[in-house]
Amino acid sequence: xxxxxxVVVFPGSxxxxxxxxxxxxxxxxxxxxxxHEETDVxxxxxxxxxxxxxxxxxxxxxxxxxxxxxxxxxxxxxxxGGLVLGICNGFQILLxxxxxxxxxxxxxxxxxxxxxxxxxxxxxxxxxxxEYRRGEVVRMxxxxxxxxxxxxxxxxxxxxNRGGITFTYVNESGQPSxxxxxxxxxxxxxxxxxxxxxxxxxxxxxxxxxxRILGGEDGLRVFRSIVRYYx
Amino acid sequence: xxSESTVASCPWREMGLKDHEYRMIVxxxxxxxxxxxxxxxxxxxxxxxxxxxSRAVLRGLPTEGSRVLVGPGENAGVLDxxxxxxxxxxxxxxxxxxxxxxxxxxxxxxxxxxxxxLAMGARPIALFDxxxxxxxxxxxxxxxxxxxxxGISFYGNCLGIPTVGGEVExxxxxxxxxxxxVMCLGIMRHDEIFRGRASGPGNLVMIVGHSTGxxxxxxxxxxxxxxxxxxxxxRPNVQVGDPxxxxxxxxxxxxxxxxxxxxxxxxxxxxxITSSCAETAARAGTGMEIEIRRIPTREEGMTPYEVxxxxxxxxxxxxxxxxxxxVVEEIARKWGLCAAVIxxxxxxxxxxxxxxxxxxxxxxxxxLAEGAPVYQPASSKPRYLRExxxxxxxxxxxxxxxxxxxxxxxxxxxxxxxxVWRQYDYMVRTDTVAGPGSGAAVLRVxxxxxxxxxxTDGNGRITxxxxxxxxxxxxxxxALNVAxxxxxxxxxxxxxxxxxxxDPEVFWQFxxxxxxxxxxxxxxxxxxxxxxxxxxxxxxxxxxxxxxxxGMVGLLEDIEKRVSPWFKTEGDMVAVxxxxxxxxxxLAGSEYLERCFGLIAGKPPEPDLGLARNLIEALxxxxxxxLYSSATDVSQGGIFTALAESSFxxxxxxTSSPDVSGTEIEISLGKNQRLDAVLFGEGVVAAxxxxxxxxxxxxxxxxxxxxxxxxxxxxxxxxxxxxxAREGSRVRTVxxxxxxxxxxxxxxxxxxx
Numbered sequence: 001x002x003x004x005x006x007v008v009v010f011p012g013s014x015x016x017x018x019x020x021x022x023x024x025x026x027x028x029x030x031x032x033x034x035x036h037e038e039t040d041v042x043x044x045x046x047x048x049x050x051x052x053x054x055x056x057x058x059x060x061x062x063x064x065x066x067x068x069x070x071x072x073x074x075x076x077x078x079x080x081g082g083l084v085l086g087i088c089n090g091f092q093i094l095l096x097x098x099x100x101x102x103x104x105x106x107x108x109x110x111x112x113x114x115x116x117x118x119x120x121x122x123x124x125x126x127x128x129x130x131e132y133r134r135g136e137v138v139r140m141x142x143x144x145x146x147x148x149x150x151x152x153x154x155x156x157x158x159x160x161n162r163g164g165i166t167f168t169y170v171n172e173s174g175q176p177s178x179x180x181x182x183x184x185x186x187x188x189x190x191x192x193x194x195x196x197x198x199x200x201x202x203x204x205x206x207x208x209x210x211x212r213i214l215g216g217e218d219g220l221r222v223f224r225s226i227v228r229y230y231x
Numbered sequence: 232x233x234s235e236s237t238v239a240s241c242p243w244r245e246m247g248l249k250d251h252e253y254r255m256i257v258x259x260x261x262x263x264x265x266x267x268x269x270x271x272x273x274x275x276x277x278x279x280x281x282x283x284x285s286r287a288v289l290r291g292l293p294t295e296g297s298r299v300l301v302g303p304g305e306n307a308g309v310l311d312x313x314x315x316x317x318x319x320x321x322x323x324x325x326x327x328x329x330x331x332x333x334x335x336x337x338x339x340x341x342x343x344x345x346x347x348x349l350a351m352g353a354r355p356i357a358l359f360d361x362x363x364x365x366x367x368x369x370x371x372x373x374x375x376x377x378x379x380x381x382g383i384s385f386y387g388n389c390l391g392i393p394t395v396g397g398e399v400e401x402x403x404x405x406x407x408x409x410x411x412x413v414m415c416l417g418i419m420r421h422d423e424i425f426r427g428r429a430s431g432p433g434n435l436v437m438i439v440g441h442s443t444g445x446x447x448x449x450x451x452x453x454x455x456x457x458x459x460x461x462x463x464x465x466r467p468n469v470q471v472g473d474p475x476x477x478x479x480x481x482x483x484x485x486x487x488x489x490x491x492x493x494x495x496x497x498x499x500x501x502x503x504i505t506s507s508c509a510e511t512a513a514r515a516g517t518g519m520e521i522e523i524r525r526i527p528t529r530e531e532g533m534t535p536y537e538v539x540x541x542x543x544x545x546x547x548x549x550x551x552x553x554x555x556x557x558v559v560e561e562i563a564r565k566w567g568l569c570a571a572v573i574x575x576x577x578x579x580x581x582x583x584x585x586x587x588x589x590x591x592x593x594x595x596x597x598x599l600a601e602g603a604p605v606y607q608p609a610s611s612k613p614r615y616l617r618e619x620x621x622x623x624x625x626x627x628x629x630x631x632x633x634x635x636x637x638x639x640x641x642x643x644x645x646x647x648x649x650x651v652w653r654q655y656d657y658m659v660r661t662d663t664v665a666g667p668g669s670g671a672a673v674l675r676v677x678x679x680x681x682x683x684x685x686x687t688d689g690n691g692r693i694t695x696x697x698x699x700x701x702x703x704x705x706x707x708x709x710a711l712n713v714a715x716x717x718x719x720x721x722x723x724x725x726x727x728x729x730x731x732x733x734d735p736e737v738f739w740q741f742x743x744x745x746x747x748x749x750x751x752x753x754x755x756x757x758x759x760x761x762x763x764x765x766x767x768x769x770x771x772x773x774x775x776x777x778x779x780x781x782g783m784v785g786l787l788e789d790i791e792k793r794v795s796p797w798f799k800t801e802g803d804m805v806a807v808x809x810x811x812x813x814x815x816x817x818l819a820g821s822e823y824l825e826r827c828f829g830l831i832a833g834k835p836p837e838p839d840l841g842l843a844r845n846l847i848e849a850l851x852x853x854x855x856x857x858l859y860s861s862a863t864d865v866s867q868g869g870i871f872t873a874l875a876e877s878s879f880x881x882x883x884x885x886t887s888s889p890d891v892s893g894t895e896i897e898i899s900l901g902k903n904q905r906l907d908a909v910l911f912g913e914g915v916v917a918a919x920x921x922x923x924x925x926x927x928x929x930x931x932x933x934x935x936x937x938x939x940x941x942x943x944x945x946x947x948x949x950x951x952x953x954x955x956a957r958e959g960s961r962v963r964t965v966x967x968x969x970x971x972x973x974x975x976x977x978x979x980x981x982x983x984x
Contacts, residue, residue, distance in 0.1 A: 053474070142885070
């Protein structure tokens, strides 16, 4: 099965080549870079918004990127059911553009945090999580300054009840404790999916844990899930 | 010729030039310089740019080797790593800016070193930050510490270049003069190497990146004097960094260099346009003519003086073939950057600056870039050494070793630095196989089996007590840190941080430390490919410890054969290869002596360089043959610290700690040996390794073949660190601690007030 991926490059993206590497060299699928000035992404079966500092994170992380030409194309693409994966800064852009609900505050420690965390997979029924088991605890790295996810109470209930939370920061035994939360996110939320199930945003970096030599392969299953979804 | 203002009384003094230097300028120029020209001389003839006091001594360092593709003199050194690949790397200081504005000082330090690597044609792939501060419980030091770390985090993370290593150490002597050294490493193919040369008269001179503003004027003059009470007023000399602009500049320049349009390229760092123009022309033996009004500026009405001396960040100078300017402009436009033709290369040998076509400065490029005087400063052995060297550790009482263990493990210099590096993105680019907290950083090279291994090291206290030994140890320790991973050390860059070189005692420290460094590099076959000298790290007569820092680069031919420092399997044997400490002299300058007795004393021994060479061989060959489960060198905090850190497990998880290991060992105490010197003594060339018992014969044979002693201490054991001492037939337990408790102390000891 061949699934064609597009990896968006904004000025300031810096995980674009990491995602590209995993898709092409580890997953063995065709992949292109998509320049932020392009407007048509309909030729792809999945578009990835990678991590980094698009537009220097000026104003607010993701706040400027949402106005770039490519986002108009991606909004249209998402409305037609195309798969969109936003990682870290990509997640922040999806929030700013309204493709996903909520917003990001600076981490509660007020510092950048980089390191491994434990995640619980809460919804294994999305095109991005088919290769996980619900409730499974996996390890992935994070690296961000604004990952403190917030959403007003009623919408949060809705999000939760419809299975919109896909990844939660947990301790080794799978509990979303305060100590297991690296940034202060509400309900320890690390990743969410939209109602239709075709747009997923996550703060952890699956591309950083897709090869054994980097300390883990739990992230590769996000990309494998997408391929499986189309099989 | 137009002069901007009449040269009043002695304006050169204000700019940091000495009277005799000014006379030399007048003589060489054949006339008095005008104000703009004087400013240009002042910055390029500053200590920071011209190495006036260090040049003669640095000539003694070995700079050649079969792997050296580019040695000192260019923007960075380049080493061959085989298969047509090369690494460019260099270390620099940003000490003075950090003393007055730590956040921007550190941020722009990162920016500057990254552009040096970029200028070689390499893609920057890793950053390292050796830092020194006053005690962390001192409010001023804590402020500087926090500011520097945030600055590095802010700038490096945005660039998408992982910060994978460095060190942080603390001592009162760095209270007013913190050290912020930054090292960058980049990778490229041999045929992609660029040089900072303005060759080919008629070629265009272009500036790409940020526009030029009034920031950082005379930054390098400021970096070439002692700090004083009023140094706060120097804050406007510190530049302001924009990492987003730098990220665009990296991508744009790499793309430009791939088109074949670029003939030469140079970073605009210290002394901005003046230095980049003068240096590229001087290296190529050409001249250059530039027009001030064609330089994109941030502000209206900037004078030629301000434009020429501005240290605005994120700018590169490009030498471009006459018909290729549109290619460069097009790529710049794509990345949203300014690109402007500001002049052309000439054959006159002069750097000529015009404003609206009227000449405002004309100086021979070679005189500006290479004509500064070279000094042979007076040197004399520091008086304090008589006192520190006469110290006899024999007379010390023996404290409780368990208490000492906690004190040493909990010392700020030894304690976990996770609170620093968890603020750095050390994983971006997905090449970090071993990151901060591992001794040496290991980076894979995608598409090959290779690993690049880097360690930065320098011990100010040891160098203070024995400068020559300190210079040697910086090389030996960084080489061993690289070798314990299984990598072969290839070459170094350095950053030499010292006080005022005009003080004969400081200069003696400098000469001795460089001599020691050179000797160690020669014996280990690791040439110096470039580096940086930072003098005047002194406030009101108080100098820092002489602190030479080494950045060692090594190569793992097969990254799958790498060895990590952590114990793996219960029951593995634990042994020391190399020298066993125990002699009272091993306590000289040790962390233990400072922590447990408040003493900074003794005369640390020089490392046995022949032994170091053999130990490196044993570590590399042993790793190639898969003999070791773990390996780590013995350095600060001695064997006990090496054992403890091997037991603590890989750090890097933010919300849970790893399974800890432990060890049970027995040491035999020889005649005239001290137990504390065995456990905490430093100044030995040694590594702690663990391996399955089935490999013992091979490990022993390897050690024997290299004339190294192998001392089996005990075994890996879960949960506890237990040390028994044997004296004759008597055996007693001297330390028996829970690893978890020790680890808690180690991981929580460093806090910021």
